[in-house]
Amino acid sequence: MAQSRKAKAADGGARLRLIEATAKVMRDEGYAAATSRRVATEAGVKQALVYYYFPSMDDLFVEVLRAGAEVSLARMRDALTDDDPLLTLWSLNGESRMTALNTEFMALANHRKVIRVELKAYAERVRDIETAAVAVSLRARGVDPQAFPPVVVSMLIAQTARSLCNESAVGVTLGHDEMRAFVERQLRTLAAVTPGSGR
């Protein structure tokens, strides 16, 4: 379990601890606070060790993004195969745990090419998975894919959930109750459609 991939974990876990420490600092204080000294202290090692494991701070950021992406993608794949995919999509994207970190990477991606490339790849993998699950769900309910393309439905649900999270993070809650009620009403209505009635 600690041996995640290849022979990467031949150390005392310092590499992994550095990645986790960096994620924590970015989440709590922003990417600008995630300096080599700061994350080293957080991980319980000395500053120079950061440069033994990562060529530069940008490389460390990329590894943090990659690690988080793998975890998120795995959870998403699991969750979208069972249950009602639409409802699962709504809950998964509404988790506030990853919100702040996502925002940091979004800002970073706007100014650092390596981050941008990595984030784009991740976002498109997520969209593919979510859209596939939504497609199955909509087809089973006989929803016309011309009128409601699966990719549109998956984007609407995911983006709305994430927007509520982002706004909550800065204290904005105006209209949130109404929006949640609306989305959940729509999802219930759709779920009530007799599966196969459209055949």
Added chain:
Amino acid sequence: MAQSRKAKAADGGARLRLIEATAKVMRDEGYAAATSRRVATEAGVKQALVYYYFPSMDDLFVEVLRAGAEVSLARMRDALTDDDPLLTLWSLNGESRMTALNTEFMALANHRKVIRVELKAYAERVRDIETAAVAVSLRARGVDPQAFPPVVVSMLIAQTARSLCNESAVGVTLGHDEMRAFVERQLRTLAAVTPGSGR
């Protein structure tokens, strides 16, 4: 025109230039690059002058946010009174000009209280204006406000437009064409409803 408010512009425009320079640096290189030295150089003044006009860098950031908010709010008020408010809402929020700066302030707001408070106030003023305009438009078309609350419709349109912008900024365009077609089809359908038919 250069005399915006009170007697603030008793200088040679240095204060305003500092605000604009800070916005530019934040947009181009991120908030972490907007240091007192960097923005001073960009504005053509010396670093110490920043602290003559602003007590701290955070205060400068707040002023940048305020200035941008005033401009955006004014444009929004103008645009939403004439034309089709729903379509205007869609276009205004789809402008990419402000996207990067908004993302920076979002990230900043997650970790700096003064920014968070200011951004929250701005976001709620925007929502109020947009919702009011949408309410008028929906009522004129006889849309049931129970089934489609104006605040929900305004959030959906605005958030979707902004999400497309944010994604485009990092190179993600998967599903964008479908989403744009979908939204514009919905807006056309709604616009085609004979005004007053619901009376």
Added chain:
DNA sequence: GTCTATATCCCGATAGAC
């Protein structure tokens, strides 16, 4: 694999001349 030490540079903020 982890450390100490160091080179080189930039940071926010203040004091005080003009």
Added chain:
DNA sequence: GTCTATCGGGATATAGAC
């Protein structure tokens, strides 16, 4: 209102001992 000069500190990254 704008400047020069400076304090105290932190940044990335490297060299080299253990």
